[in-house]
Amino acid sequence: MPGEVIDRPNPEPKPSHVPDQVLSLSVDVKKQTLPEDANAALKEFRRAACYIAAAMIFLRDNVLLERDLTFDDVKPRLLGHWGTCPGLILVYSHLNYLIQKHNMDMIYVVGPGHGAPAILASLWLEGSMGKFYPEFSRNKQGLHNLITKFSVTGGPPSHINAETPGAIHEGGELGYALGVSFGAVMDKPDLVVACIVGDGEAETGPTATAWHGYKYIDPAESGAVLPIIHVNGFKISERTIYGCMDDKELTALFTGYGYQPRFVKDLEDIDADLGNSLEWALSEIRRIQQAARSGKPIMKPQWPVLILRTPKGWSGPKKVDGKFIEGSFHSHQVPLMKAKTDPGQLRDLQTWLQSYGPHDLFQEDGTPVKHILDIIPSPEEKKMGQLKDTYDPYVGITVPNWMQLGVEKGTEESSMKQCGKLMDKAFQANPHSLRIFSPDELESNKLSAVFEHTNRNFQWDQFSNARGGRVIEILSEHCCQGFMQGYTLTGRTALFPSYESFLGIIHTMMVQYAKFGKMANETTWRKPIGSLNYIETSTWTRQEHNGFSHQNPSFIGAVLNLKPTAARVYLPPDANCFLSTLAHCLRSKNYVNLMVGSKQPSAVFLSPKEAEAHCRAGASIWEFTSTDKGLNPDVVLVGIGAELTFEVVKAAELLREMVPELRVRVVNVTDLMVLGTEGTHPHALTDDDFDSLFTSDRAVHFNYHGYATELKGLLFARSSVHRITVEGYREEGSTTTPFDMVLANHVSRYHVMEYALRGAAKINERVRVRLVPLLAELKHRIRKTSDYILKEGKDPEGTYELGMINGSGGGGVMYEG
Numbered sequence: 001m002p003g004e005v006i007d008r009p010n011p012e013p014k015p016s017h018v019p020d021q022v023l024s025l026s027v028d029v030k031k032q033t034l035p036e037d038a039n040a041a042l043k044e045f046r047r048a049a050c051y052i053a054a055a056m057i058f059l060r061d062n063v064l065l066e067r068d069l070t071f072d073d074v075k076p077r078l079l080g081h082w083g084t085c086p087g088l089i090l091v092y093s094h095l096n097y098l099i100q101k102h103n104m105d106m107i108y109v110v111g112p113g114h115g116a117p118a119i120l121a122s123l124w125l126e127g128s129m130g131k132f133y134p135e136f137s138r139n140k141q142g143l144h145n146l147i148t149k150f151s152v153t154g155g156p157p158s159h160i161n162a163e164t165p166g167a168i169h170e171g172g173e174l175g176y177a178l179g180v181s182f183g184a185v186m187d188k189p190d191l192v193v194a195c196i197v198g199d200g201e202a203e204t205g206p207t208a209t210a211w212h213g214y215k216y217i218d219p220a221e222s223g224a225v226l227p228i229i230h231v232n233g234f235k236i237s238e239r240t241i242y243g244c245m246d247d248k249e250l251t252a253l254f255t256g257y258g259y260q261p262r263f264v265k266d267l268e269d270i271d272a273d274l275g276n277s278l279e280w281a282l283s284e285i286r287r288i289q290q291a292a293r294s295g296k297p298i299m300k301p302q303w304p305v306l307i308l309r310t311p312k313g314w315s316g317p318k319k320v321d322g323k324f325i326e327g328s329f330h331s332h333q334v335p336l337m338k339a340k341t342d343p344g345q346l347r348d349l350q351t352w353l354q355s356y357g358p359h360d361l362f363q364e365d366g367t368p369v370k371h372i373l374d375i376i377p378s379p380e381e382k383k384m385g386q387l388k389d390t391y392d393p394y395v396g397i398t399v400p401n402w403m404q405l406g407v408e409k410g411t412e413e414s415s416m417k418q419c420g421k422l423m424d425k426a427f428q429a430n431p432h433s434l435r436i437f438s439p440d441e442l443e444s445n446k447l448s449a450v451f452e453h454t455n456r457n458f459q460w461d462q463f464s465n466a467r468g469g470r471v472i473e474i475l476s477e478h479c480c481q482g483f484m485q486g487y488t489l490t491g492r493t494a495l496f497p498s499y500e501s502f503l504g505i506i507h508t509m510m511v512q513y514a515k516f517g518k519m520a521n522e523t524t525w526r527k528p529i530g531s532l533n534y535i536e537t538s539t540w541t542r543q544e545h546n547g548f549s550h551q552n553p554s555f556i557g558a559v560l561n562l563k564p565t566a567a568r569v570y571l572p573p574d575a576n577c578f579l580s581t582l583a584h585c586l587r588s589k590n591y592v593n594l595m596v597g598s599k600q601p602s603a604v605f606l607s608p609k610e611a612e613a614h615c616r617a618g619a620s621i622w623e624f625t626s627t628d629k630g631l632n633p634d635v636v637l638v639g640i641g642a643e644l645t646f647e648v649v650k651a652a653e654l655l656r657e658m659v660p661e662l663r664v665r666v667v668n669v670t671d672l673m674v675l676g677t678e679g680t681h682p683h684a685l686t687d688d689d690f691d692s693l694f695t696s697d698r699a700v701h702f703n704y705h706g707y708a709t710e711l712k713g714l715l716f717a718r719s720s721v722h723r724i725t726v727e728g729y730r731e732e733g734s735t736t737t738p739f740d741m742v743l744a745n746h747v748s749r750y751h752v753m754e755y756a757l758r759g760a761a762k763i764n765e766r767v768r769v770r771l772v773p774l775l776a777e778l779k780h781r782i783r784k785t786s787d788y789i790l791k792e793g794k795d796p797e798g799t800y801e802l803g804m805i806n807g808s809g810g811g812g813v814m815y816e817g
Contacts, residue, residue: 541641567681702728705729
């Protein structure tokens with residue numbers, strides 16, 4: 001009947017209309033039987049790991065079944081995901097064997113991150129859990145601790161995370177494993193990343209685009225990713241798309257992507273099938289790499305991909321209460337949910353666990369039998385849980401002296417043009433440990449100076465192929481983020497510049513990464529790594545050729561919500577400050593750095609030395625545009641963001657002409673985190689320092705680049721917050737002139753002047769008596785300026801002229817209407 005879930009074991013996909021010739025494009029190599037000792041060791045490793053994984057989900061005691069199970073032996077809360085575990089363990093065992101045979105460096109990236117029991121069990125067997133966590137040593141007590149503490153308070157979580165040895169990928173949100181894997185192998189020519197992509201994860205947009213990641217891998221300079229698609233047919237409660245595609249359809253799909261697909265599905269002799277397939281895949285990888293490294297690269301090489309078909313929940317219960325478990329979605333999480341209270345399910349649990357023969361797999365002291373240990377890689381550092389690339393990889397970079405690129409104070413310059421020049425020098429100094437990952441925006445963002453001594457890296461383009469380019473441009477923000485994560489987590493440094501409005505696309509990816517970083521910092525064995533570095537430009541204030549869709553500064557709030565140990569948000573007001581900030585961020589470790597700035601030429605307020613001091617402080621009083629160097633102000637005006645700061649400086653200049661009796665202090669904030677309440681962030685100003693900038697009793701107005709609510713949240717607990725007003729982006733915009741944008745969002749010089757007059761009138765009698773006519777004059781100027789822009793299609797002449805940067809006083813142009 002319509003809408004009914006058909007409860008049946010994993011059916012074969014129906015035949016496809018795809019021609020038989022397509023199937024011949026997949027690789028079908030005759031299987032050779034594995035050596036007898038290896039065959040036995042692989043099977044015993046899997047039995048032991050599957051036993052441990054299943055026991056981790058259920059048992060709180062009696063972990064080696066030394067007596068019959070009782071209800072007291074079962075955990076009160078059954079948490080975990082069994083369905084994917086047998087497949088993950090199968091692959092882990094064979095990767096061990098491959099590493100041992102070829103003495104190679106390999107990372108195992110697991111897309112189905114909820115299969116943590118499989119990975120933790122395998123890590124325990126190889127001794128990696130014991131290396132990093134003595135309480136999980138490879139003995140009877142260590143095994144008891146691992147099984148009984150899994151997914152309980154204080155124990156390993158049910159998802160792979162930074163506490164998992166060998167992991168470089170947060171196993172929470174799906175879709176990112178493949179992109180991370182490609183980033184990890186860049187500039188690491190000897191590294192192979194085996195990436196398991198679950199058929200559920202394969203349905204996500206980020207994964208769909210990441211299949212093209214190998215087109216950005218130069219086999220002469222980088223390692224290789226071996227994708228292994230685990231097709232077990234089911235998600236939590238539904239069939240998967242790939243699970244409903246037959247071999248012909250999948251062959252057509254991956255051949256079209258440019259891969260050589262090979263199917264692994266012989267359940268009668270899965271070890272020979274998978275073992276031979278991995279050997280073939282490695283030989284293809286080496287063939288492609290050898291050609292590239294001998295100076296005769298293969299244009300558009302077909303990299304291998306394995307498609308592994310095994311039943312979901314393989315080797316688990318076949319049926320429970322009349323429902324199919326193995327080979328159906330019922331095995332996805334906990335197959336025996338009533339094992340704590342139902343005698344029949346408790347018996348089923350004991351039968352299931354005993355089917356692995358634990359007494360034949362573990363010696364009396366709890367250590368695995370020798371056969372299992374025989375296929376585990378040696379030396380220690382070759383084990384997938386102990387490869388240094390995964391936990392202590394940082395190589396650092398040489399950051400050029402940015403002051404050599406400093407711009408003369410009082411001129412105009414594009415911050416992005418200068419940053420492009422700094423990155424050009426940085427690429428020359430760090431040819432193998434620094435990259436840019438960006439959507440197709442570098443030229444429009446005025447960063448093209450990066451191409452003075454490097455190229456784009458796109459292997460499918462004859463003009464970019466095999467030229468060692470440091471820049472990868474792909475229009476998938478998800479791929480840029482995934483590449484950057486993998487590249488950074490394996491020790492290198494990267495930069496992600498983007499249009500401001502579209503960084504929000506990878507908001508949750510960034511958050512997942514930050515969660516990984518938080519937990520990594522809380523371990524004792526993971527070492528610091530480079531920061532994630534974002535540049536937001538093409539901002540909402542200067543969208544000359546784009547419209548409302550391109551106006552969205554919300555990524556600032558996404559970073560603000562991170563843990564204070566990670567979050568860093570910078571809004572440098574000019575080119576010199578941006579150079580100083582970028583140099584700092586490239587050197588920093590363990591942060592998520594967001595830099596927001598203008599690509600258009602804008603005023604340079606500070607000399608290089610002044611910029612360095614200002615950025616070091618995070619905020620300072622700008623004496624050159626304040627009244628009497630900022631002493632005894634009636635009101636404090638604060639600019640945060642390049643264009644917003646310009647409007648504040650212009651407002652102060654015009655106020656000096658219009659209301660000379662008004663005393664103004666101008667403050668610029670370049671490090672947003674200094675505004676947080678004392679003690680909430682490492683950069684937060686003390687209350688005394690806050691008052692030294694903003695006074696303790698005067699009206700303060702913030703002209704802020706982002707959403708006003710973000711800033712209000714930072715300032716909420718400061719004393720006398722009632723005296724503070726904030727204007728920011730109001731979600732108003734269109735394709736219009738720059739000044740019309742600031743008018744529409746109430747952050748123009750005229751709106752700043754209005755706040756200044758209202759605030760100063762509370763304590764300055766001479767301002768108060770003129771307040772009403774002054775405000776009327778401002779409203780008149782706003783209306784006349786808007787009318788002019790609507791009629792002429794441009795901003796009034798002199799809108800962006802300043803006369804105060806070099807201390808020359810007034811003289812700026814104010815539109816008279």
